[in-house]
Amino acid sequence: MVATGYYLGYLSSIEVVNLDPSTPNLVCDNLPDFPNSLQGGIGHLFNGTTPIIAAGYKPFEDTYECFALKDGAWKQISSLSTQRQYASSVLVPLENENEVIIVTGGRHLDNLNSVESFNGMDWEQGMDVF
Secondary structure, eight states: OEEEEESSSEEEEEEEEEOOTTSSSOEEEEOOOOSSOOBSOEEEEETTTEEEEEOOEETTEEOOEEEEEETTEEEEEEEOSSOOBSOEEEEEEOTTSOEEEEEEOOEESEEOOOEEEEOSSOEEEOOOOO
16 A cells, blocks of 8 residues: 655555556556545554554644545544654554554654554553663
8 A cells, every 4th residue: 555645745645556466467546535645654454454544744734643444435533642753663463363553753843762552443652662
């Protein structure tokens, strides 16, 4: 999934690149535009089915918002505890077959050393990592 970004201005477009080897050519499927122009956010395919995009920078403001693609539209589902852009994130499988998204660092006025996790419903603030 290629989501938002910056090219001669802030973008709100989303594309999915199909890497299925049974498809003769790579295919990009356009998804509905993201509700905000955004740069430096994080994104994951949560539980293998739901695209999630969070954090980032909107022109002239940072954002706490977290959106999921549901029923063909981007819907806000929660908010992060900390404004952050250019953070690192990883999707972590749990033993109970659920997943969490772990977000570390990023920037908001200065470099951040905090961690947040997302369980599919809410963001939880973690400890500082350095």
